[in-house]
Amino acid sequence: MTSLPPLRLGVNIDHVATLRNARGGRHPDPLRGAEIAVAAGADGITAHLREDRRHIRDDDMARLKSHLTVPLNMEMAATPEMVEIALKLKPHAACLVPERREERTTEGGLDAAGQVDELGPRVKALAAGGIRVSLFVAPDPVQFDAAVAVGAPVVELHTGTWCEAVAAGDRILARAEFERIVRAAREAKARGLEVHAGHGLDPMTAEAIAALPEVVELNIGHWLVAEAVFDGLAGAIRRMRAAMQRGRAAAGR
Numbered sequence: 001m002t003s004l005p006p007l008r009l010g011v012n013i014d015h016v017a018t019l020r021n022a023r024g025g026r027h028p029d030p031l032r033g034a035e036i037a038v039a040a041g042a043d044g045i046t047a048h049l050r051e052d053r054r055h056i057r058d059d060d061m062a063r064l065k066s067h068l069t070v071p072l073n074m075e076m077a078a079t080p081e082m083v084e085i086a087l088k089l090k091p092h093a094a095c096l097v098p099e100r101r102e103e104r105t106t107e108g109g110l111d112a113a114g115q116v117d118e119l120g121p122r123v124k125a126l127a128a129g130g131i132r133v134s135l136f137v138a139p140d141p142v143q144f145d146a147a148v149a150v151g152a153p154v155v156e157l158h159t160g161t162w163c164e165a166v167a168a169g170d171r172i173l174a175r176a177e178f179e180r181i182v183r184a185a186r187e188a189k190a191r192g193l194e195v196h197a198g199h200g201l202d203p204m205t206a207e208a209i210a211a212l213p214e215v216v217e218l219n220i221g222h223w224l225v226a227e228a229v230f231d232g233l234a235g236a237i238r239r240m241r242a243a244m245q246r247g248r249a250a251a252g253r
C-alpha cells in the first residue's frame with residue numbers, strides 16, 4: 001500500500017452568494033456557509049471575486065478574511081484592479097482565472113502561455129505580498145511551462161470539459177478528457193508544480209480524480225451548494241469527502 005499525500009477540499013461558496021443576491025438581502029450569508037463548511041471538513045474556502053460582483057462581493061471577502069480559521073483562496077481575474085484588491089486583502093492564496101462578462105461560469109482555463117509578459121509582474125507582486133499564486137488552466141503542458149515561466153508554484157487543472165462530457169453521457173469524450181487530465185497531472189508535477197483540480201466536480205468525478213496521486217487539492221462549489229438545497233451543506237460536504245477518500249484509497253492499493 002503506497003501512502004499518498006493528503007487530498008485537501010477547498011469549498012467554493014460563490015453560489016451561497018448567488019442565492020443571497022437573488023433577493024438583494026443578507027441571507028444566506030456566505031460567511032455562515034464557510035463556517036458550516038469548515039465544521040463539516042473543508043480544508044479551505046474558495047471565493048471568486050468577479051469583476052462584475054455577480055455573487056461574492058468585496059465585503060464578503062473582507063469578512064471571510066477576518067473570520068476564517070482555514071486558508072482563503074481568492075479566485076480573481078489577472079487584472080491590475082484585482083491584484084491591488086488582493087494585496088490589500090492578503091488572502092492565503094490567489095487563483096488567477098479567465099473572466100468574460102457574458103459568461104455564465106468560467107468557460108475555459110487561463111491562457112497563461114499567451115500572456116507571460118503581462119502575467120509575470122502580477123504574479124511576482126502577489127507572491128511578494130505573501131500570497132500563494134495558482135493558475136486555473138486547461139490540462140495542457142504548454143500552460144504549465146508558462147506557470148513555471150511566470151513563477152506560479154501551483155496550477156489548478158480545469159476539469160469542466162471532462163465533467164460536462166460525463167454528465168452528457170459522452171463516454172468517448174469523457175474517457176479522452178480524463179486521460180488528458182491524468183497525463184497533465186503527471187506533466188505538471190514533473191515540472192515541480194503543485195497540482196490542484198476543479199470545476200464541475202460532483203462525488204463521482206471527484207472520486208475518480210482523487211485517485212490521481214499528483215493532485216493534492218480539489219476546489220468544489222456548485223455541486224455542494226446545489227446539493228445543500230436538498231441535503232444541507234454539511235451533509236453534502238460529508239458525502240463529497242467520503243467520495244474523495246474512496247478515490248484516494250483506491251489509488252493507494
Ligand SMILES: CC(=O)[C@@H](O)[C@H](O)COP(=O)(O)O
Binds near residue numbers: 104
Ligand atoms: C474557476 C472556476 O472554475 C470556478 O471556481 C469559478 O468560480 C466559476 O465561476 P462561478 O463561480 O461564477 O460559476
Ligand SMILES: NCC(=O)COP(=O)(O)O
Binds near residue numbers: 200
Ligand atoms: N476552481 C473551481 C471551483 O472553485 C469550484 O468550481 P465549481 O465546483 O463551482 O464548478
